[in-house]
Amino acid sequence: MIRLSDYALADIMDYPLPSFTEQKRLMYRPTHRDVVHVYHQLNEHVFGNSLRVPKIEVQSHCRKYWGQCSGEIYLQRTGSFCHIRMMDKWFCPQWMVTILAHEMSHQYQWDVIGPERSADGRDHLMSHGPSFFTFRDELSAVNIPLKTAHSQRKWFKYQDLFKT
Numbered sequence: 001m002i003r004l005s006d007y008a009l010a011d012i013m014d015y016p017l018p019s020f021t022e023q024k025r026l027m028y029r030p031t032h033r034d035v036v037h038v039y040h041q042l043n044e045h046v047f048g049n050s051l052r053v054p055k056i057e058v059q060s061h062c063r064k065y066w067g068q069c070s071g072e073i074y075l076q077r078t079g080s081f082c083h084i085r086m087m088d089k090w091f092c093p094q095w096m097v098t099i100l101a102h103e104m105s106h107q108y109q110w111d112v113i114g115p116e117r118s119a120d121g122r123d124h125l126m127s128h129g130p131s132f133f134t135f136r137d138e139l140s141a142v143n144i145p146l147k148t149a150h151s152q153r154k155w156f157k158y159q160d161l162f163k164t
Helices: 009-014 020-024 032-045 093-119 136-141 152-158
Strands: 055-059 067-071 082-087
Touching: 009 032, 009 093, 020 152, 032 055, 032 093, 067 093, 082 093
Parallel strands: 055 082
Antiparallel strands: 067 082
């Protein structure tokens, strides 16, 4: 099984997909170290190191979502106002990287754009609006689509994250 901490971001996205049977069993199980490694890779290559590493949890009890970024009112010890939770079972490493990039886009909205909005007298924002897509081109350049949702059915039909 692939350990993401051993690979660069481009290599992860180009890694061969497991068989359909393995994918449907959710056989890819990243460690916390793997998720943090990918976070650092994305932050460096896509977000220009503009994000502070938030509290990141890899957990099995997030059945209703693949990943979640929640914005906090108070600054965390990590220097971020966010908390990212990621599922611990995935179809393939590429799917996990894509979802983490999605959650990091929300973190960018909250941690970077949020203070700018506050200075203008507006509330922080975490949505799928225009500011969410700030890094769409940079992510696409490293073969990561930025979408508001991913369809499992389309994934198993096309095996292409850009069509899901």
